[in-house]
Amino acid sequence: MSSLDLMYQELIMDHARHPHGRGLAEDFDGESFQVNPTCGDRVQLRVHLAPPAGPGAAGEPVVARISWDGQGCSISAASASMMKDLAEGKTLSHVAQLGDAFGELMRSRGKGIDGAQADLLEDAISLEGVSRYPMRVKCALLGWMALKDAVAKAVVGDDSPAHIPEGI
């Protein structure tokens, strides 16, 4: 498989064509708007938090719903789609762990990450090929940056709409 085919695996292209979580939910506890300065791609993302779901959650809220909309390349769309599948229903600390693991994967320059962390990421591990292209890493991280920001806002009770520049 060429590195191009590795980057655009079928799984990734499926997510890009039919992204999960696309279409903004009406209500939200935190919202974020992020842009990729090299191409102007953007994502607007909303999270809805819920009280702990069951035993063992140790009183921690979970990310109950993630919805997003945006314009971007297939990598950014696929990444946001996989992120939605991964993070929804997980506790805040687990979501933070996922974000760290994915960030490490993207910084790995094609070397990948260790087994335990890789297992955490499920389908999103297929984006490892992107880490070979430093110029594309930002595309894959766009949704994750928005999730981190939206969760941080939700946690402090800031449910104001994200600032979106006029006329874009």
Place this chain on the structure above:
Amino acid sequence: MTVSLAPTDQELAAIRADFPILGRRLITPAEEAFYQPSAPEGGGAKLVYLDSGATAQRPRVVLDAMRDFSENHNAAVHRGAHALASEATEAFEGARESIAAFVGAEAGELVFTSGATGAINLLTAALGAASTGRGQGLGRRFAILPGDRIVVTQAEHHSNLVPWQELAARTGAELAWLRVGADGRLRLDDLEGVINPRTRVMAFTHASNVTGAISDVAAITAAARRVGAFTVLDAAQTVPHQPVDLPALGVDFAAFSAHKMLGPNGIGGLYGRAELLEALPPGFTGGSMVEIVTMRDATFLPPPHRFEAGTQAVTQAIGWAAAVGYLSHLGMERIAAHEHELTVRLLDALATLEGVRVLGPAEAQDRLGAVAVDVAGVHAHDVGQYLDAQGIAIRVGHHCAQPIHRALGVQASTRASLALYNTADEIDRFVAALGEVRGYFGAAG
């Protein structure tokens, strides 16, 4: 019968041999794991460089000139009196003379800057200074007052837009702009309405770095002159590709850049008509631009040195002059003819591709060889990745010109931009690869 000015295949091959990088085969770090030494010609893809609009490649003479200066003549210019300092100063001022002559100007009309962006920012800083009363009586003519108007266009590179937004904000002036039409050209029918009697500055690009459309400089300067506005031309895209005579164009100021015309990066120029530079207060201040300095104030040198505060990029100036020498030797008319032929070939071939829309004029008339396309159903980053895997270097994104992309209804585009060293074969390889993109990403049919 018309005889083409464009170089023959043999001449073009000789030109290409002057650019060491054009011989490179490309095995990107990403490809290394899959590298097969048994592949033809040693593996990897032969570089097809179609990103000269972003930065051009450099011929050996430019590198040699910079090395020779560094090894044999380097010293601080305009300081000290030793033999080396004198050689370095002469070389630096000689470079200014030849670069100025290349655009039809006198040496005193060319201010060295860090690039085209540096040139515009220097000018807006100077106009800002004049607006707060610096430059005494002479400088008053440059003052921009609350309610005055600064006009730009929707086709600007951010470098000729954002500094004007900032100057408008600092002075209380109003920012207005000429729009672009669906064909990517400036809408000159708006000229009279947009350039009102309060207009002080008309800043516009000589050619769009996205659509390649060449602006009607005569019409725009005439409209600006009628209301006494200064004209500022962003000539960074045109000077490398066609003969440009700035005084003949009738603009008051112009900006251009070495690295887009076979020179090194880190240096560019601000052209200003002599009479205007004479009256303009400095934008940046410090060493090398002063006459007498007391603890209270200072007096300034005449132009161009009044505008060159601090240590200058001397080695780069030497390299830039060598680039200008190389271009002059080939002849800008011939370069323009060659690039025009390639642009026609490119536009004709693109017109045959389904799902590929050219942003900007579909004809090569009054158009540079910067050709941006939108590929239906495939994001520009994905297009670029596919081409990169074949060694084809093009630009993806908004090319530092977000407003014109928005005006043309796209977020980002894929741009091929030509230079004198490109070949018909390279155009064909680009078009062939581009034709495969929609199929690869499942966007065809």
